[in-house]
Amino acid sequence: MHLTPSKLAATYDCLRAFPPFRGWRLPEADDVAFGVSLSPDNFGTYDLCRGSPRIEISALMVVEFQTLLETMAHEMIHLHQCRAGRAVEHDAEWQRLATRVCREFGWKREGF
Numbered sequence: 001m002h003l004t005p006s007k008l009a010a011t012y013d014c015l016r017a018f019p020p021f022r023g024w025r026l027p028e029a030d031d032v033a034f035g036v037s038l039s040p041d042n043f044g045t046y047d048l049c050r051g052s053p054r055i056e057i058s059a060l061m062v063v064e065f066q067t068l069l070e071t072m073a074h075e076m077i078h079l080h081q082c083r084a085g086r087a088v089e090h091d092a093e094w095q096r097l098a099t100r101v102c103r104e105f106g107w108k109r110e111g112f
Contacts, residue, residue, distance in 0.1 A: 001068070003059045008034035011072045012055070020100055021073075024080045027053065032079070044071040046078035046088060053079055070112060073101050 009029035015021050016029075033054040037045070043061045047054035055075045062068050077097045078088045086093060102109045 001063055001065065003036045003057060003062065003068070005034040005036065008036070008055065008057055008068075008072065011068055012076065015069065015073055015076060019104055020097075021076055021080075024083075026076060026079060026083070043067070044075045046075045046082070053082070055079070069105075070107060073105070074098070074112060077101065 009032070012032065012034070013029045016026055031052065033047075033052055035054065035056040037056045037058045038060050039045075039056075039058040040060050042058055044055065044057045047056075055072070057068065057071055057075075062071055077094055080097065081094060082088045098112050099109055101107075102112050
């Protein structure tokens with residue numbers, strides 16, 4: 001799968017239209033920077049509130065559409081935490097939100 005910033009933005013906008021993201025008032029894709037990395041270690045990363053929000057997805061790690069959806073959703077939880085002024089980490093709140101997202105989309109929680 002060939003990832004581009006515009007494809008990442010479209011994936012973000014798609015997920016943003018569904019709950020729970022729809023209720024979180026996340027910024028539109030035009031207000032988020034998207035990048036494609038070649039990281040062999042991370043599926044995705046979220047810039048920790050330095051400047052404008054930035055989500056990067058690894059073209060080496062994300063090779064299936066389902067993985068793209070789940071990785072983008074994972075990073076969108078971090079974006080939500082950041083906008084709410086909370087720590088952007090995999091803390092108890094992130095775990096609770098991840099469980100909610102996985103339940104909403106019918107995804108397995110393990111590995112999310």
